[in-house]
Amino acid sequence: MTPPPVAGSVISTVNLVKIYSNGGVPVPAVRGVDLRVEAGEFVAIMGPSGSGKSTLVHMLGGLDSRTSGEIWLDGRRADTLGESAWALLRRRKIGFVFQFFNLVATMTVADNVELPALLAGASAREARERRERLLAELGLTGRADASPAQLAGGEQQRVALARALANRPSLLLADEPTGNLDSRNTRDVLRLIGEVHRGGQTVVLVTHDARVAGMADRVISLLDGQVVDDGTVGAARRRPRGTAGDVVELRG
Ligand SMILES: Nc1ncnc2c1ncn2[C@@H]1O[C@H](COP(=O)(O)OP(=O)(O)OP(=O)(O)O)[C@@H](O)[C@H]1O
Ligand SMILES: [Mg+2]
Numbered sequence: 076m077t078p079p080p081v082a083g084s085v086i087s088t089v090n091l092v093k094i095y096s097n098g099g100v101p102v103p104a105v106r107g108v109d110l111r112v113e114a115g116e117f118v119a120i121m122g123p124s125g126s127g128k129s130t131l132v133h134m135l136g137g138l139d140s141r142t143s144g145e146i147w148l149d150g151r152r153a154d155t156l157g158e159s160a161w162a163l164l165r166r167r168k169i170g171f172v173f174q175f176f177n178l179v180a181t182m183t184v185a186d187n188v189e190l191p192a193l194l195a196g197a198s199a200r201e202a203r204e205r206r207e208r209l210l211a212e213l214g215l216t217g218r219a220d221a222s223p224a225q226l227a228g229g230e231q232q233r234v235a236l237a238r239a240l241a242n243r244p245s246l247l248l249a250d251e252p253t254g255n256l257d258s259r260n261t262r263d264v265l266r267l268i269g270e271v272h273r274g275g276q277t278v279v280l281v282t283h284d285a286r287v288a289g290m291a292d293r294v295i296s297l298l299d300g301q302v303v304d305d306g307t308v309g310a311a312r313r314r315p316r317g318t319a320g321d322v323v324e325l326r327g
Pocket of ligand 1: 094096097102103104122123124125126127128129130133174
């Protein structure tokens with residue numbers, strides 16, 4: 076087996092390409108992305124609508140297949156995995172927040188959040204405790220017994236984040252986790268993501284919001300499926316913890 080392109084990186088892609096087909100017409104969505112994310116990094120992905128952000132993070136989570144190129148996760152080749160191997164990998168390591176929530180409609184909020192932990196082998200008590208803590212942090216304690224359809228869009232989005240974090244994933248992939256939220260809920264979500272990041276988990280977050288991106292260590296800009304800017308060059312975005320711009324400022 077060829078060695079990983081960058082041993083030690085949590086995510087590494089090599090010339091990653093996704094071409095959809097729309098009634099036989101090829102639609103290039105991701106066009107040769109070489110991406111590297113190190114352990115514990117918080118990376119924001121920005122770019123206009125249609126630039127390929129969702130497609131890229133879906134491929135990184137094994138939710139969409141690549142057309143060509145390579146994906147390496149934790150130094151292991153991942154793009155060649157089958158669906159069940161991907162499912163196992165996600166269960167063990169990856170939390171995913173979808174742009175459009177994808178909650179299980181027939182389950183309560185509490186069950187939606189507990190499910191990933193139970194699937195990964197947590198005890199019922201552990202799963203319940205984690206669920207209670209996450210819902211409390213996101214201001215959703217009173218909604219535990221509701222079904223997703225009874226919730227506002229912003230509430231569903233916060234439930235989706237709680238679900239993604241229920242397994243304490245080493246990698247959080249979040250597609251517009253604050254896209255539908257008012258400023259107070261945005262603050263709750265960012266505070267929680269900031270805690271996740273400070274706890275050493277790796278975060279890759281798609282956003283249109285420059286303020287959200289300002290929390291990241293690095294901002295990658297996509298345009299027409301290609302990386303056109305990588306924020307490690309130019310203005311240094313990494314700030315000492317607790318200074319202006321860090322999540323601490325967003326509290327309260
Ligand atoms: N299932 C699909 N079939 C065909 N084309 C698709 C499909 N999904 C996405 N595309 C196309 O791929 C391109 C990239 O879409 P993608 O959803 O990744 O963009 P995005 O950056 O996430 O946009 P947004 O900011 O609106 O969420 C677009 O041209 C889109 O129309
Ligand atoms: Mg998208």
